[in-house]
Amino acid sequence: MAMLKIQRILLPVDFPDASLSVIRQAATLARKFHAEIVMLHVATPWKVARGAAPATGDLSGGKLLQKIIGEAEARGDRSLGPALEGIAVRCVLGEGDVAQAIVQMAAKEEAELIMMASQGETFYQFLLSSVGAKATNVNECPIWTGAHVEESAAREYAVRNVMCAVDLGPRSERVVKWAEDLAAAFGARLTLAHVTAGVELWGPGGSYVNQEWKEALVGDATRRIGELQEKMGTQAEVFIGSGDVPEVLRGAVAETKADLLVTGCQPYGGHLRTHGFSIISVMPIPVLNV
Numbered sequence: 405m406a407m408l409k410i411q412r413i414l415l416p417v418d419f420p421d422a423s424l425s426v427i428r429q430a431a432t433l434a435r436k437f438h439a440e441i442v443m444l445h446v447a448t449p450w451k452v453a454r455g456a457a458p459a460t461g462d463l464s465g466g467k468l469l470q471k472i473i474g475e476a477e478a479r480g481d482r483s484l485g486p487a488l489e490g491i492a493v494r495c496v497l498g499e500g501d502v503a504q505a506i507v508q509m510a511a512k513e514e515a516e517l518i519m520m521a522s523q524g525e526t527f528y529q530f531l532l533s534s535v536g537a538k539a540t541n542v543n544e545c546p547i548w549t550g551a552h553v554e555e556s557a558a559r560e561y562a563v564r565n566v567m568c569a570v571d572l573g574p575r576s577e578r579v580v581k582w583a584e585d586l587a588a589a590f591g592a593r594l595t596l597a598h599v600t601a602g603v604e605l606w607g608p609g610g611s612y613v614n615q616e617w618k619e620a621l622v623g624d625a626t627r628r629i630g631e632l633q634e635k636m637g638t639q640a641e642v643f644i645g646s647g648d649v650p651e652v653l654r655g656a657v658a659e660t661k662a663d664l665l666v667t668g669c670q671p672y673g674g675h676l677r678t679h680g681f682s683i684i685s686v687m688p689i690p691v692l693n694v
Contacts, residue, residue, distance in 0.1 A: 408585030410437040414515040414545070416444045416506050416526050419463065422472045423521035424484055425561070426550030429690060430519045431487050432561045436589055440492040442513050443468060446505045446526065447497070468495040487560065502529035510545045522549040522684050522691070531681060544670060546582065546694045549684050563590040567662035568640070569597050569653055569683075572628050575668040575694070577636060582694045583666040584638055594640040595660050596633070598625045599652045621646065650686045657689060669693040 415430045417423070434441050445468055463471065469488075476484040498505035502525070510518055520527055527549070568583035570576045580596065587594040600621040625644050633640065643660065645652040657665060665687055669680035684691050 408437075408582065408589070410434075410439045410516045412513055412515045412517075413439050413441050414444060414506070414510050414513060414518045415441050416446065416502075416518070416520045416530075417468075417472065418521070418524040418526050419445050419468065419472065420475050421524055422475070423524065423550055424476055424481060426519055426521045426690075427472070427484065428487055429548070429550050429561045431491055432563070433517070433519075434491045439516075440494060442509070442515065443493055443495045444506065444509055445495070445497055446502045447499050448502060448525065448529065463495070463497060466493075466495055468497070469493055502526055506530055507545075515545055517548060518545050519548040519550065522551065546692060548690055548692045550690050551688055561663075563587075563592050563663045565593045565595070565660055565662045566590075566664050566666065567595045567597055567643075567653075567657055567660055568666045569599070569649075569668070570629065570632070571668055572598065572625070572632070573668065575670070576632060579666060579668040579694045580632065580636055580638065580640075582692065584636070584640070586664065586666070586692075592663070593660075594638070595643055595656075595662070596629055596638075596640045597643040597645070597653060597656045598629060599649045600625055600644065600646040618646065650682045653683060654686050654688075657687065662689060664690050664692060666692045666694060 410433060413430055413434055415427065417427070430441050433439065445463055473485045473488075476482075496509065498509065506518065506520075506526075509515075520530070563586065566583050566587040568580055570579060583594060583596075586592070622644050626642070629642055629644075641660075643656045645656060653665065656662075665683070667680065667683060669683070670693070680691070680693050
């Protein structure tokens with residue numbers, strides 16, 4: 405399989421409330437892969453109605469980026485401009501339905517990756533929309549949602565440990581490939597994580613763990629992950645837990661000091677809303693849905 409190539413990153417932003425941490429994450433990836441960042445601002449009818457959206461001409465050309473950097477400096481953060489120095493950033497504008505604008509722009513620009521904050525109007529409009537890949541006749545583009553913890557916004561984003569959550573379903577190879585290539589590009593450690601069904605049972609005196617059931621589930625998962633690694637030629641570390649998927653993964657992320665979680669959640673057509681948001685909402689690190 406060919407190595408991962410990221411030539412164009414689509415970066416939807418809210419203005420004036422752009423997430424500086426996600427912009428820095430995009431800068432980190434763009435610098436590593438020599439990619440162009442296409443910064444997209446969508447003026448929604450709701451923003452226009454309440455006067456929160458500036459006139460389109462006010463953000464045309466490179467003015468959107470200049471205004472975002474200016475807003476950051478007004479908040480005492482003068483590091484954003486230098487973080488983007490030397491990176492090709494092109495600003496584009498859209499109007500109307502946020503999800504449709506993002507998906508259509510990703511197709512038009514042939515973006516390999518969409519990156520956005522995991523909060524704000526743009527994210528929630530995308531999350532709630534029923535727009536799917538079929539509606540626009542494009543292949544799904546992986547979506548990176550940046551951590552909603554903004555305290556680290558002024559720090560340069562680094563990838564040292566990558567965790568890849570695999571459900572051992574049909575998308576597992578694609579997910580592991582993305583995680584493996586990102587880890588290789590940054591020289592990061594890779595851990596494959598799998599969460600089995602819960603093994604706790606309730607009985608007299610409270611709950612207890614069915615050890616026989618646990619050993620069977622863990623043994624089966626260990627065997628299948630071993631087969632997957634042998635097939636793909638990977639030698640990643642392995643973490644196997646059981647119970648509530650988001651909470652177990654959050655614990656695994658903390659234990660391995662992961663900087664990025666890669667999951668097999670399909671980004672479009674309601675799958676992100678159905679399966680991915682519960683994981684995104686508890687993670688203090690970026691989540692890449694492939």
